[in-house]
Amino acid sequence: MRKLLFITFSVFISISSQAQNKKQMIFQAEIANKFGDFITFSNDQNKQIKKIQINKKGVFKDTMNIATGRYLLSDGNEFTIVYLKNGFDLKMKMDAKNFDESIVYSGKGAAENNFLAKNSIFEEQTDIDSLLASPETDFLIGMDKKKADDLKRLEDKKLDPEFVVLQKKSIDNNYNSIVKYYKKNYEANLAKSKLNNTASPSFDYENHKGGKTKLEDFKGKYVYVDVWATWCGPCRAEIPALKKIEEKYHDKNIAFISISVDVDKDHDKWKTFVAEKQLGGVQLFADKNWNSDFMKGFGVISIPRFILIDPNGNVVNSDAARPSNPELQNVLDSLLNQL
Template sequence: MKKLFFTALVLLSTLSGIAQKSKYMTFQGEIANKNGDAVYITDGKNKLIKKIQVTSEGTFKDTLHVAHGRYSLSDGNEFTIVYLKNGFDLKLKMDTKKFDESIIYSGKGALENNFLAKNSLFEEQTDMGSLLAASEVDFLKGLDKKKLEDLKRLQNTKLDPIFIDLQKKSIDENYNGVVKYYKMNYEANLAKSKLANTMSPSFNYDNYAGGKTKLEDFKGKYVYIDVWATWCGPCRAEIPFLKKNEEKYHGKNISFVSISVDVQKDIEKWKTLIKDKELGGVQLFADNNWNSQFIKDYGINSIPRFILIDPTGKIVSADASRPSSAELQVQLDALLN
């Protein structure tokens, strides 16, 4: 009886240890050419779950208590998707110069995570740019084909069923998200194309040089409009190219007009930037930032945005080429020379 009782105690103690251990997982790795001193694990809402320090040799090791699921693992420069679950003993090897191509997992949880690493390479091979530029019929056909290929790769009975369900959910969410993105951009591009060769909406905005300026003031000239804001990095990156175009076409039948959608409280910041950067052309300040009627009439929801209007006030392009694009100079040369 004593022996049986002792055996039962040992069994209970062992089971208790297993249960306790399953509340956590271990995660360790070796990173060649590390980019920083830590790796970061975030959830689907970009909430930081764990920051794990990386040694000078590029190794790390830690324990985590997680809700099983898909997470993002980042070295600060790039990221990859990982599947984490309490009870895992996961080991990673990676070279940041190759990143996804170099990722290899071992230990408990390796099967699902090696699947994710390989799957990310399939994603990179998909030419989403061409797909998004296709007709709606070809777009949907291409996306349906991709979805079937994604699901086919899950036909591995050794994968964790919970993992398979999460992947299927992710595939559906990605599919629906891409369809929504396509339709939104397709409709926006269609609206832009419909504006071509129609009379442009007008504006009447404060001019940095003083007074107000309206679109009709430029009648008889081509007008190249830059919609921007002081806080917009891509907008400011176009400034040097815009200035070069202004110089090239100085004296030609074209006016360069910049319209800021900064909020009213930043008007002094706008004025200071114009002075410091020695901006040329006509500098205007929209009367109600994004809600200005001219901005709404053109359906502008992202910047920079460029518009080209002909001497009669008709729209040549509601979404013209950027100053940094060689296409703009080809178009302007054809119009002005």
């Protein structure tokens, strides 16, 4: 992976076997509202292994000779994990504007890939940030339960045995990586709370609408900061909830700021994503991405990350609730009622 940009169960951990069947596989799809003219398949090294052109109707069909394993299928900025194996005759239907929730497979290989499609939704709904902020005993109990739930979902005799083996290895690797991350960064998580009630680090970033915007421009208002990136699945999953929060509080004394930590080479991708998704609030692009002073000041090492700052520029919560968490509205209502 790149840097450990976020810890979530949607981390792409792919384990491929080297054995191949002589028979090739067929993959075809109908994609409504496609983002691009091509879809790509990448392996666990994030290396593109196949690029297929999609016609104007969003349809494509291709034959592949491929090693059995898990791959990343991408359409523009969106992606999903697929299980491919020679001998499969796989058909996918999807609406790219409702990417994960709309994916449905049919044909040989459908059972395994429908499992992965549904599993990605479970993963994005996992509140890993709460676990990472928990005491060690609670964290381990929560992780053990998550692992048990993941394994239980595999209890289907109709699934390809080779797929089950790969998926169990992925679950084990994911569990171990998150536990390792927790132990390494527990002190950093504790340090977040020490930032509360202190002066917030500032920023002065490029604004999607033009010019630059700094924290001081919002003095006198509460500021809810969303640190995200276009490639981050859990970040994208929060967008609908964030839009609803922005709409509810649009006439209140609070500003909603989204700061992208995409790398410089993805600057244009960020601009396009914000426009296509019609993202609201104030959309900013961090200089030096992860090495920006604001990110380092808040110890941002995983995303999505939400920060709440008061009208005087002091930190209310350096690790605030997500938009999808009902607790956020309770907090905002309480604070705004005090003004």
